[in-house]
Amino acid sequence: MLTSVDPDVLRVLGDPLRWKIVTLLARETLCTTHLVEETGAKQTNLSNHMKVLREAGLVETEPCGRFTYYKLNADALAALSGQFAELAASAHSATQNKRACP
Amino acid sequence: MLTSVDPDVLRVLGDPLRWKIVTLLARETLCTTHLVEETGAKQTNLSNHMKVLREAGLVETEPCGRFTYYKLNADALAALSGQFAELAASAHSATQNKRACP
DNA sequence: AGCTGGTATCAGCCCCGAGTGATGTGACAG
């Protein structure tokens, strides 16, 4: 199939703060306190964004005592990479076939 | 370098209509009239979205008489694919190193 | 020239979502 991605995941990643969170989680698994001091955002704001990222299937939670660790879902990112590669390949060959003017 | 992508491109792709336009352009090069009848959106709305896609470097215009053909920028998509692959690889190894609880 | 069809721009409406403060819940330490 070609591009089964729905734009929801991309919309989720389109927010600057959420993207920064993703890049931070790409280096190490962190809990909310770390993310607060890394991003400078309020805890409430971060909690909202983490919920969005979790519901989009991009991060997974791992409770550890009273802390909540977040780690990236590498599979989701790999899937995105594959979809974009597929799209790029299709786009490369689509430059030839041009639909006739109406 | 790791993840030089700014979330702007992802935000642009996060809109459902824009994503549909991208998937349509992945198959063949089209002009605005084709996109209007394919998506069912108003011409004004489409023109706005095409401007956004153009400024994001995702599509390129090719004037042909009084028509304007749009084709995908395969390089931009391939770059996105690479960035996500890099991110996925980094995320896979980031599950090991977990920063200590504060 | 004047007319018609394809696109781009402008001005405005309206709604979704990011951000914030207050509050609730739950888990350890004393």
Next chain:
DNA sequence: CTGTCACATCACTCGGGGCTGATACCAGCT
């Protein structure tokens, strides 16, 4: 048990962006 810390949820404001109608622009045809 009580306080404190980590985190989540609720209620709210407000600004950005998607959508639209009107209009300007441009290329080709008669």
